[in-house]
Amino acid sequence: xxxxxxxxxxxxxxxxxxxxxxxxxxxxxxxxxxxxxxxxxxxxxxxxxxxxxxxxxxxxxxxxxxxxxxxxxxxxxxxxxxxxxxxxxxxxxxxxxxxxxxxxxxxxxxxxxxxxxxxxxxxxxxxxxxxxxxxxxxxxxxxxxxxxxxxxxxxxxxxxxxxxxxxxxxxxxxxxxxxxxxxxxxxxxxxxxxxxxxxxxxxxxxxxxxxxxxxxxxxxxxxxxxxxxxxxxxxxxxxxxxxxxxxxxxxxxxxxxxxxxx
Numbered sequence: 001x002x003x004x005x006x007x008x009x010x011x012x013x014x015x016x017x018x019x020x021x022x023x024x025x026x027x028x029x030x031x032x033x034x035x036x037x038x039x040x041x042x043x044x045x046x047x048x049x050x051x052x053x054x055x056x057x058x059x060x061x062x063x064x065x066x067x068x069x070x071x072x073x074x075x076x077x078x079x080x081x082x083x084x085x086x087x088x089x090x091x092x093x094x095x096x097x098x099x100x101x102x103x104x105x106x107x108x109x110x111x112x113x114x115x116x117x118x119x120x121x122x123x124x125x126x127x128x129x130x131x132x133x134x135x136x137x138x139x140x141x142x143x144x145x146x147x148x149x150x151x152x153x154x155x156x157x158x159x160x161x162x163x164x165x166x167x168x169x170x171x172x173x174x175x176x177x178x179x180x181x182x183x184x185x186x187x188x189x190x191x192x193x194x195x196x197x198x199x200x201x202x203x204x205x206x207x208x209x210x211x212x213x214x215x216x217x218x219x220x221x222x223x224x225x226x227x228x229x230x231x232x233x234x235x236x237x238x239x240x241x242x243x244x245x246x247x248x249x250x251x252x253x254x255x256x257x258x259x260x261x262x
Contacts, residue, residue: 003241005081006031009125010240011073013037013060013118014086016044018186019136022229023083023236028053030237032081035073037065037118060086061109066117070125078125081240084115085136089151089188091198096149104150111154112161119165123174130173132240135162136232137180139255143218155180159251166249175248177239182255183215185226222257 010027014020016038024036028051036044041055048055056072059065073079088110092099115135126133140152141159159178166176189195199210215221235254238244253259
């Protein structure tokens with residue numbers, strides 16, 4: 001299937017690991033020119049030796065970081081595709097009332113405002129190219145969970161913002177869609193200080209026991225496993241391509257059957 005992404009200028013945020021890194025590689029393998037933004041670009045430097053990838057150090061917790069990232073992309077041409085992937089989650093095991101204002105603001109900054117800033121900076125180019133925006137959301141936008149209350153609320157806000165954006169930009173030829181993954185095999189779950197390690201330490205159990213406990217608490221996967229970063233990346237390719245040309249305002253779930261309701 002030809003996705004017609006060759007030579008497209010693609011910006012991916014949170015690009016140095018997990019879903020972001022897989023997305024950069026997937027677009028690059030399709031022949032796109034990928035500008036990959038991250039706070040640290042180490043793994044991206046190796047990828048850039050093989051593909052048309054431009055690593056850019058960018059802190060999207062600030063408007064200046066978003067502006068600098070998009071400026072680097074526009075040196076290649078107007079932006080065709082923006083993938084807003086930046087996100088952060090921290091278990092809140094002391095309860096909802098213990099989450100501070102600073103922690104709430106940090107969650108909203110990472111999971112909502114980073115996308116708002118980068119989209120605002122890229123919008124002139126996206127309108128010019130009649131491009132596409134793909135946001136990486138979360139099933140927790142609808143699957144409320146007090147142990148990650150600020151993350152879930154900020155992802156719900158991202159989903160609402162994306163829907164509003166799709167209504168405004170659709171008449172201008174710009175499509176906006178969201179991918180909502182369930183748990184994914186990334187460092188966010190399995191790395192040092194990730195979800196599993198944090199929960200395991202708090203409960204006095206092993207990493208694997210913590211993962212099993214969380215999955216069981218959520219109701220389990222129909223497929224019996226986490227999603228893989230490459231599966232999210234492949235979906236992002238489809239949503240960015242002409243093959244999904246009449247899709248906008250959609251929120252596509254990929255969660256191994258975690259969500260049981262209609």
